[in-house]
Amino acid sequence: MSTEPRINDRIRTPQIRLIGHTGDQVGVVDIDTALKMADEVGLDLVEIAPDANPPVCKIMDFGKYKYEIAQKAREARQNQTHIVVKEVRMRPKIENHDYETKRAHIEKFLKGGDKVKVTMQFRGREQTRPELGFKLLQRLAEDVALIAFVEFAPKQEGRNMTMVLGPTKKKTEAVAEQRAARKA
Template sequence: MGPNGEQVGIVRIDDALRLAQEADLDLVEVAPQARPPVCKLMDYGKFKYESAQKAREARRNQQLTVIKEQKLRPKIDPHDYETKKGHVSRFLSHGNKVKVTIMFRGREQSRPELGYRLLQRLADDVAELGFVETAPKQDGRNMVMVLAPHKKARPKSAAKAESE
């Protein structure tokens, strides 16, 4: 490819290097895995700078997801339930996912519906902050459910500025 993005076609390496030297540019291999390899006449320093900018932009737009865990028991006291529900609400409002685990002991293992009902109740109580990402499922002695926060809406000031 030429310096302005035009197609030059298949050229021998010697000719391509001569063209690059005449135009005071570098011959940069853009797609080495292609057959034949694709090269472009360009300023290599500018190419490196632009690719670094793209990588930096991609890293800035990347979102780090944090998973918090909250453990419960099937026969939890009402006050303890409210406390745990408050923790889950706080995690979701901060934008974190929450893994809720119910731990069964002894004879409680024969009554998984108690844990399922508790998880459903918790999901309903925090429905305005998050949704069930992974439905409750039994995993050995534990029952696990994952809650994820709702997507945050843009601030009203940004939406208002765009409409004007």
């Protein structure tokens, strides 16, 4: 069975509940009478509620109706948000300026509404001191506390320690603010 509503001669029930082209309810009429009424105004008879008893049909321009439905579907797709997880990698012996640069990138991602996965990479003898990486990740979480919250606390996974930060604002709010800033 197709999802498209039945129109004109494809409506098989003998009686229908009819809604006129102006939106007023005509009542229960024969299918032949309804088809004649639709033909007189040059529009289509479209079955809106096939499960009702009797089925509800409306006199309207079917092409325009299909176009409006397609427009609504397109608009709904555009308004969907895609949550992206950005990843930033660092080492426990990171220099202060490099840390500030990474923090600035993380803030930019969070202000854009994206989640950020921070990965602390340990190499060689650094693996014996995971508390250094843990302290650095805690410091980072405190530095971005105004715009983010810790979604997943720092956790050791083999050679890496990861932490996920989520933005306090939703992606839709962040995108709306960016658009408003561009227009101003």
